[in-house]
Amino acid sequence: MQRPPSLRVPTGLPTRVKVVEVGPRDGLQNERQYVPASIKVDLINRLGHSGLTAIESASFVSPKWVPQMADGHEVMQSIDRVPGTTYSALTPNMKGFESAMRAGADEVVIFGAASEAFSNRNINCSIAESIQRFEPVANAAKAAGMRLRASVSCALGCPYQGKVHTDAVRDVVARFADLGCDEIDIADTIGVGTPGRVQEVMDAAASAFGLDRLAGHFHDTYGQALANILASLEVGVSAFHSSVAGLGGCPYAAGATGNVATEDLLYLLHGLGIETGISLDAIVEAGGLISEALGRPNLSRVGSALLAKRANLCGSTD
Amino acid sequence: MQRPPSLRVPTGLPTRVKVVEVGPRDGLQNERQYVPASIKVDLINRLGHSGLTAIESASFVSPKWVPQMADGHEVMQSIDRVPGTTYSALTPNMKGFESAMRAGADEVVIFGAASEAFSNRNINCSIAESIQRFEPVANAAKAAGMRLRASVSCALGCPYQGKVHTDAVRDVVARFADLGCDEIDIADTIGVGTPGRVQEVMDAAASAFGLDRLAGHFHDTYGQALANILASLEVGVSAFHSSVAGLGGCPYAAGATGNVATEDLLYLLHGLGIETGISLDAIVEAGGLISEALGRPNLSRVGSALLAKRANLCGSTD
Numbered sequence: 001m002q003r004p005p006s007l008r009v010p011t012g013l014p015t016r017v018k019v020v021e022v023g024p025r026d027g028l029q030n031e032r033q034y035v036p037a038s039i040k041v042d043l044i045n046r047l048g049h050s051g052l053t054a055i056e057s058a059s060f061v062s063p064k065w066v067p068q069m070a071d072g073h074e075v076m077q078s079i080d081r082v083p084g085t086t087y088s089a090l091t092p093n094m095k096g097f098e099s100a101m102r103a104g105a106d107e108v109v110i111f112g113a114a115s116e117a118f119s120n121r122n123i124n125c126s127i128a129e130s131i132q133r134f135e136p137v138a139n140a141a142k143a144a145g146m147r148l149r150a151s152v153s154c155a156l157g158c159p160y161q162g163k164v165h166t167d168a169v170r171d172v173v174a175r176f177a178d179l180g181c182d183e184i185d186i187a188d189t190i191g192v193g194t195p196g197r198v199q200e201v202m203d204a205a206a207s208a209f210g211l212d213r214l215a216g217h218f219h220d221t222y223g224q225a226l227a228n229i230l231a232s233l234e235v236g237v238s239a240f241h242s243s244v245a246g247l248g249g250c251p252y253a254a255g256a257t258g259n260v261a262t263e264d265l266l267y268l269l270h271g272l273g274i275e276t277g278i279s280l281d282a283i284v285e286a287g288g289l290i291s292e293a294l295g296r297p298n299l300s301r302v303g304s305a306l307l308a309k310r311a312n313l314c315g316s317t318d
Numbered sequence: 319m320q321r322p323p324s325l326r327v328p329t330g331l332p333t334r335v336k337v338v339e340v341g342p343r344d345g346l347q348n349e350r351q352y353v354p355a356s357i358k359v360d361l362i363n364r365l366g367h368s369g370l371t372a373i374e375s376a377s378f379v380s381p382k383w384v385p386q387m388a389d390g391h392e393v394m395q396s397i398d399r400v401p402g403t404t405y406s407a408l409t410p411n412m413k414g415f416e417s418a419m420r421a422g423a424d425e426v427v428i429f430g431a432a433s434e435a436f437s438n439r440n441i442n443c444s445i446a447e448s449i450q451r452f453e454p455v456a457n458a459a460k461a462a463g464m465r466l467r468a469s470v471s472c473a474l475g476c477p478y479q480g481k482v483h484t485d486a487v488r489d490v491v492a493r494f495a496d497l498g499c500d501e502i503d504i505a506d507t508i509g510v511g512t513p514g515r516v517q518e519v520m521d522a523a524a525s526a527f528g529l530d531r532l533a534g535h536f537h538d539t540y541g542q543a544l545a546n547i548l549a550s551l552e553v554g555v556s557a558f559h560s561s562v563a564g565l566g567g568c569p570y571a572a573g574a575t576g577n578v579a580t581e582d583l584l585y586l587l588h589g590l591g592i593e594t595g596i597s598l599d600a601i602v603e604a605g606g607l608i609s610e611a612l613g614r615p616n617l618s619r620v621g622s623a624l625l626a627k628r629a630n631l632c633g634s635t636d
Contacts, residue, residue, distance in 0.1 A: 009514070010513070010514045010517065191623075193589075194585070194586055194588075194589025194590055195328070195548055195586070195589070195590060196327070196328045196589065196590045196591065197589065199328065220619065221619065221623050222582070222585050222619055222620045222623055223544060223579070223582040223585070223618075223619035223620060224544060224582075224585065224586060224589070226541060226544060226545040227544040227545045227547070227548045227586055229545070230513055230545045230548055230549065231548065261541070264540070264541040264542075267512070267540050267541070267542065268512055268513070268542060268545055270512075271511075271512025271513070271514065271515065271542070272512055272513060272514045273514065300541075301538065301539065301540055301541035302540045302541060305539050305540055
């Protein structure tokens with residue numbers, strides 16, 4: 001693989017980054033076709049063996065709402081648990097939390113929007129109420145010794161109200177901090193953010209929590225994800241979400257491509273000399289296999305380029 | 319269109335950027351199907367009326383090598399010339415230069431690789447020889463009062479030799495500077511660069527020429543183009559090449575997507591509060607039309623997202 005000559009990490013950037021793989025949950029949940037548990041298990045196992053230390057693996061929501069995730073228990077119970085890797089599950093309520101605990105999740109994920117319009121339209125309550133409802137889940141997670149993560153959606157813009165103010169993001173982050181979260185991610189759900197604004201929002205979030213426990217969750221709908229990640233690195237964010245092969249997408253954004261691809265993120269980070277502990281080759285392989293299994297295009301540019309190169313090399317005579 | 323709340327240009331970034339549109343030449347030259355002159359003329363006219371001040375419009379190379387560009391004279395003579403806009407043409411030799419002059423090009427473009435392996439394999443001579451051969455073209459352009467631009471290919475990596483040293487880039491830039499170039503672009507021909515390395519290469523190039531006359535030409539093969547552009551902005555580069563709808567691609571890179579899309583670049587720049595004088599809407603429109611005319615996917619993420627959104631809005635009842 002082509003490696004840039006210089007691998008000195010530019011001044012001011014973190015030297016190590018944590019990548020949170022969200023393909024098996026956030027990614028697959030947005031795929032239209034039903035994906036059998038065996039394929040999910042194989043994907044998670046490949047991801048676990050690539051060196052990833054955090055994999056969002058299941059969602060314990062009502063199977064009526066999200067049939068794709070109905071097999072969460074089976075999936076969580078069937079995967080190889082790589083020591084040191086955190087397998088997380090989305091839990092909208094106590095019922096979900098109990099299922100996640102029974103299934104053996106290491107971390108539960110709660111969520112809220114930074115946009116009142118989004119919160120009202122999607123869950124029919126205010127932001128404050130939506131977060132308050134998670135208090136029992138947060139308390140139960142702490143009592144059970146499980147990690148607690150929160151996701152702040154629409155932090156860079158909202159499909160209904162447009163602008164989202166920095167104060168609103170800081171406020172949501174502060175509320176999640178009060179619940180005792182171990183990690184909070186700032187999500188650009190509809191992918192409209194650009195680097196200057198991203199730095200402002202990350203600074204605001206950091207003022208209410210802690211830079212070292214913040215993560216960036218960027219969508220590539222407008223192609224800005226990697227530029228936004230670079231901008232986040234520059235203000236000290238050292239954890240990012242991504243989805244192998246760019247699995248998934250947001251149903252609220254027209255023409256949406258979804259989460260930034262893990263392959264593209266790793267190429268950026270490794271090119272900057274930043275350590276991740278993850279094998280890009282293993283992720284490219286996993287991305288190729290899941291794309292093939294689902295009969296969908298591989299949305300990772302790095303994945304597509306490297307797989308095409310490999311295929312070329314194999315077919316070449318020189 | 320969604321606009322970020324803050325449009326204060328982040329400290330240290332240029333407040334205005336020149337965008338050089340290369341779709342009609344670099345883009346179309348790499349499309350497989352023959353594109354009639356009338357479609358080229360319509361595309362260039364739309365681009366000219368969008369506010370773009372620099373459009374690479376034709377290539378005066380042997381029609382045996384590049385049949386797609388055989389109609390350069392007709393195209394250059396048929397387009398509306400928007401006052402203040404520079405219409406440039408690629409000229410590999412004196413014959414090409416004379417054709418470009420007859421056709422009314424405002425600027426001629428010469429080129430050379432920063433990789434000896436690439437130069438030897440593609441034009442069968444050393445880098446130094448390849449640049450020396452352009453001396454008559456450079457002199458003739460100066461004598462005729464035409465602008466002279468040079469393009470340094472493989473500046474971030476080479477498909478044959480892999481690594482390309484910073485010194486090699488600086489050396490090629492210095493040679494082009496000696497020929498009297500008005501502008502020099504640093505091209506990541508195979509799209510392998512990442513931001514840290516890009517900043518090193520831009521710094522080296524600036525030491526041999528002038529930061530204010532340097533441009534960045536990035537390919538999105540590995541999805542890194544916008545991150546590399548952000549990194550270039552941070553070291554003061556204020557001109558970038560891009561291709562409407564992501565037209566074109568490099569035949570040397572497997573699985574290659576080509577030049578960064580103009581729409582995606584403008585979204586980044588405008589989001590940062592950087593002025594370009596260009597209407598994103600007009601470019602999105604032009605990108606949609608040329609993609610349709612060629613029956614190819616629109617490779618701009620911004621173009622695809624905004625066009626899908628428009629289509630949705632038109633079909634929507636609320």
